[in-house]
Amino acid sequence: MSDDLGFEEARRELERIVAxxxxxxxxxxxxxxxxxxxEELYRLCVAKxxxxxxxxxxxxxxxxxxxxxx
Amino acid sequence: VPDEDELRERLDRLRATLASDAxxxxxxxxxxxxxxRERLDRxxxxxxxxxxxxxEALAGRLRTLSPRATLARGYAIVRAGDGRIVRAAGPLxxxxxxxxxxxxxxxxxxxxxxxx
Numbered sequence: 001m002s003d004d005l006g007f008e009e010a011r012r013e014l015e016r017i018v019a020x021x022x023x024x025x026x027x028x029x030x031x032x033x034x035x036x037x038x039e040e041l042y043r044l045c046v047a048k049x050x051x052x053x054x055x056x057x058x059x060x061x062x063x064x065x066x067x068x069x070x
Numbered sequence: 071v072p073d074e075d076e077l078r079e080r081l082d083r084l085r086a087t088l089a090s091d092a093x094x095x096x097x098x099x100x101x102x103x104x105x106x107r108e109r110l111d112r113x114x115x116x117x118x119x120x121x122x123x124x125x126e127a128l129a130g131r132l133r134t135l136s137p138r139a140t141l142a143r144g145y146a147i148v149r150a151g152d153g154r155i156v157r158a159a160g161p162l163x164x165x166x167x168x169x170x171x172x173x174x175x176x177x178x179x180x181x182x183x184x185x186x
Binding site for chain 1: 138
């Protein structure tokens with residue numbers, strides 16, 4: 001399973017999985033596999049959001065440091 | 071014809087007005103820029119928050135749909151030797167080893183009597 005998906009791509013796949021599960025058409029094995037993939041995508045998305053947040057905070061700190069006014 | 075002093079006075083007043091207008095304009099521009107700066111600073115974090123909220127809502131739906139939620143209600147997943155999930159008891163022969171997965175942990179079991 002590739003993990004070099006961008007955040008939006010991973011989220012879209014997660015939405016598709018949720019829609020599939022909600023349709024109730026998946027058999028149990030498929031549902032388990034879908035759900036596991038869904039959880040994997042969720043973890044990936046959270047990691048990307050955390051990384052973005054970290055970068056934003058870092059950029060904010062750097063911007064504060066060079067700003068002439070307070 | 072207005073005299074020179076009058077003209078000088080008017081000129082000085084106009085200069086003063088021009089200077090204070092320019093300062094006010096500059097001050098307003100600075101404030102607008104400061105407000106934009108604040109919004110710029112807040113925007114990325116707000117975006118991340120919004121995306122997190124959306125993601126959590128999606129994850130919530132995923133969790134209620136997960137087979138784990140079914141297990142949590144007391145159902146078990148029974149698997150035969152080849153790992154396939156068992157739905158029908160009929161084909162099971164007494165003595166068959168099965169794996170039973172619960173919400174927490176699982177156990178191996180041997181089929182004894184079969185009901186259909």
